[in-house]
Amino acid sequence: MSTTRAANPILHLLARLGAAVLGTFAAVGRLTLFTLSTFRHILTPPFYSREFFHALMNVGYLSLPVVGLTALFTGGALALQIYAGGARFSAEQVVPQIVALGVVRELGPVMVGLMMAARVTSSIAAEIATMKVTEQIDALVTLSTNPMKYLAAPRVLAGLLTVPFLVAVGDTVGVFGGWFVSIKSLDFNSATYLKNTIDFLEMPDIVSSLVKGAAFGVIATLMGCYFGMNSGRGAQGVGQATKSSVVAAAVLILAANFLLTQAFFAA
Amino acid sequence: MITLTDVHKSFGAKQILRGVNLTVERGESCVIIGGSGTGKSVMLKCILGLVTPDRGTITVDGEEVTASGDRDAFLARFGMLFQGSALFDSLPVWQNVAFRLLRGSLKRPRHEAREIAIEKLRRVGLSPDVADQFPAELSGGMQKRVGLARAIAADPEIIFFDEPTTGLDPIMAGVINELIREIVVEMGATALTITHDMTSVRAIADKVAMLHGGKIRWHGPVAQLDVAEDPYLTQFITGSAHGPIETVR
Incomplete structure (x- = not known):
């Protein structure tokens, strides 16, 4: 050889x-x-409503704090950056519009998607991989229960339905973060800032944000389930599955973001 | 009756089963013995359809296990105790035991399923207050008992026990062996157990089959175990380091 x-x-x-x-x-x-x-x-059918409700809580409700905090700081930092950058060509007053556009079209969905990859994908992959290693998946089969239907379907459906809501929350909190920094540190008038934000945003901006959320929710949960179900043996197998799922989810989310942005906004 | 005919299974280049032939009569308790890595668990998983054999046929009461029939109804005839118990961490004990009774073709009302679970827990020597605990809160022996309760919850016709006493102290192992024997006799179920533990073999088995080199090396009543003249079997049951079985694998 x-x-x-x-x-x-x-x-x-x-x-x-x-x-x-x-x-x-x-x-x-x-x-x-x-x-x-x-x-x-x-x-x-059959549909496992309890597992679906559990997944809704885990993917959606319990992700709210991390999504809120991430969006708040991102919106605030974005306002500071745009103000400082805009000052180079006397365009400081565009802060409300650019923050709104940047958060709703791009940063909101992408940050939520990446937070989902970190929090939800890793947790799903580690849980399912551990179930595989400890023969719990085999046990499901012997108990006449299809693991795809019991484990994957409720989680992916929960991702599809809840992540658009998380993105809506993230967008709102992100814009709020920009508004807060702008009126506290950059001497913007609150009412004018909010009016400019609302006037500037259009329906396609919001729709694209929510569609991205749905796509990223599916990617994040699907990657967790796929790598969990195909995990190798032992602790190393679980670790490898978790790592691969997060990397794959993050890369696919960024790739999907590019394709969706192109589909929505490329003239 | 479970019948395996010329069953072969490989994983990549590694041949695990090389033509297994075995018949387990209805109501019989058969124990499969053999060294680690000889394919005992793979054989069990082939019967359940968790692993598809490369060649050969497996029938349960004349019905081929790979046939595309009602899989749910087929699996409803089986109960299985896994080596590590394989309890679902996210569910309390009673929901583990009543798992099959809470969904699928054997679904019962929730309160009824809980009552059955508590009755089965009592049958394996666990008190009703264990029902609302989670598997992680139980000792290894208690987890085995819960696994046993889950295996018998839907009164299956056939029960598989995969290394039922592994990791247990001798007293707890004795308790589990006794429970298995009592339950199998009481339910009239067909039982197939795989183990290395010769105490278990003598406590549980009607018949014993030894798997070695991917084939059934010896098969006979437990009473003939000590008088059989097969050198492989003798080495295995005496636990001798000297004999035809290679000690370095």
């Missing part, structure tokens, strides 16, 4: 490249099938 490598280094490189490409296609195929299977289970 080593002789072949030495004799044909280019062939060896091509073989490795080919294997990597095939591996990537296989992974995409597996993930696609997993996604289709999850949505089939979301749409067909």
Whole structure:
């Protein structure tokens, strides 16, 4: 083998490249099938309402504090940056409009999506991977319960439905953060700031934000379920599954954000 | 009756089962023994359909397990006690025991399912106040008992026990062995147990099968275990480091 490598280094490189490409296609195929299977289970009975309610609480309600805090600081920092940057060409007065646009169109959904990847994807992946390692998934099957329907479907549906609400909260708190910093530190008039914000935002801005939220919610929960269900053995397997799920969710959220922004706003 | 005919299973290049032939009669308690990594758990999972064999057939009362029938009804005939109990951490004990009775084809009203769970807990020697505790709050022995209660909750016809005494002290192991024997006799269920523990074998088994090299090496009544002349079986039951079974795997 080593002789072949030495004799044909280019062939060896091509073989490795080919294997990597095939591996990537296989992974995409597996993930696609997993996604289709999850949505089939979301749409067909039986429905596990208790598991769905539990997932709603975990994905949505319990994420509110982290989403609120992240959005508050981001909105405040954005106001300071735009004021300082705008001052270079005497455009300080555009702070309300740019904060509103930046938070609602981009930073709100992306920050919430990344917070979901950190908080929800990791927790789902670690929980399901541990269930796999401790044979709880096998136990579900022997108890006549489909793990996709019991574990994946309620979580992904909860992500789809709750993350747009979280994004709406994040957008509102982010704009509030910008308003607060602007009137306290930058001498803006409160009423004028709010009027400029409301007048400037349009319905497509808000719709795009919520659609992004739904897409990011699905990605975050789906990645947790996929990597959890396909985890390796032992503690190392659980750790690897958790890490991979967060990385995959974060990358896919940013990629989806680009595609959705292009779909909504590229003229 | 469970019948395995020429069952093969490999994982990658590693051949685990190389033609297993075994019959377990209805109402019989059969114990599978064999060294670690010989494929005992894989065999059990093949019967349940958790793992698909590469070759061979497995039938339960004449019905092939891989046949596309009513999977829910098929699995409803089985109960299983897992090696690590495999209790659901997020559910209280009674919901673990009554899991099958709270959903699917065997669904009962919630209060009825809880009553059955408490009755099954009592049957395995646990008091009703354990019902509302979570699995993480219980000792290993108590978790095994809860796992046993869950396995028998829906009165299955066939019960599988995967290493039922692993990790337990000898007294608790004895208690679990006794419980298994009593429950199997009382329910008239067919039982298939895999274990390394020879005390368990003698307490639970009607018949014993030894799995070695991916095949059933010896199969016979428990009474013949000590008089059998198979050198592999003798080495295994005496726990000797010397004999035909390689000690370095």
